[in-house]
């Protein structure tokens with residue numbers, strides 16, 4: 001990342017030095033605070049791969065993001081049929097998030113093998129292609145996060161959040177852009193050409209950081225006049 005001028009550049013004129021110091025501290029504090037918030041947040045779906053090129057057997061996976069080291073015992077991932085709302089898949093998770101804050105549950109083939117590198121739990125499952133949904137529930141059945149994908153017609157059941165994400169073409173996954181949960185699948189997820197099990201989304205949304213820096217930069221320019 002290229003640092004904005006006021007974080008390293010020549011000292012601006014009259015009165016701006018202390019403001020620059022204050023802004024720098026505020027930005028660093030905001031970054032630290034957002035890390036803390038994200039690390040403590042409840043688990044999120046971070047990537048879903050439901051349609052491999054060719055057979056899905058031993059290929060598909062769900063990646064969760066959560067607190068490093070936290071248990072996933074009791075969490076349940078459900079597949080929800082878009083045509084009637086029925087549960088097509090129900091996965092009971094066991095284990096814990098790695099030190100990277102990720103947990104990957106992967107499908108196995110008839111021999112018990114998976115093509116998913118670094119999987120934390122192996123189960124046998126396959127989600128339908130869209131329009132369908134994947135829901136993450138806690139041990140009491142409360143939905144913690146949900147992803148609906150594809151074009152839902154009237155009368156079909158969307159069990160995601162906000163507007164659905166697009167249906168990923170074969171070989172592509174749906175992955176979170178960052179770890180901010182906006183409650184809108186169309187904003188939070190994007191089609192990823194190369195699935196990345198075990199590689200998480202960016203913790204902080206880069207556009208928002210850019211906006212914050214632009215505002216701070218403009219304030220300094222006004223102050224320095």
Ligand SMILES: [Ca+2]
Pocket residue numbers: 051052053054055056170
């Ligand atoms: Ca397929």
Ligand SMILES: [Ca+2]
Pocket residue numbers: 144145146161181182183184
């Ligand atoms: Ca959500």
Ligand SMILES: [Ca+2]
Pocket residue numbers: 046047063175195196197198199200201
């Ligand atoms: Ca990933």
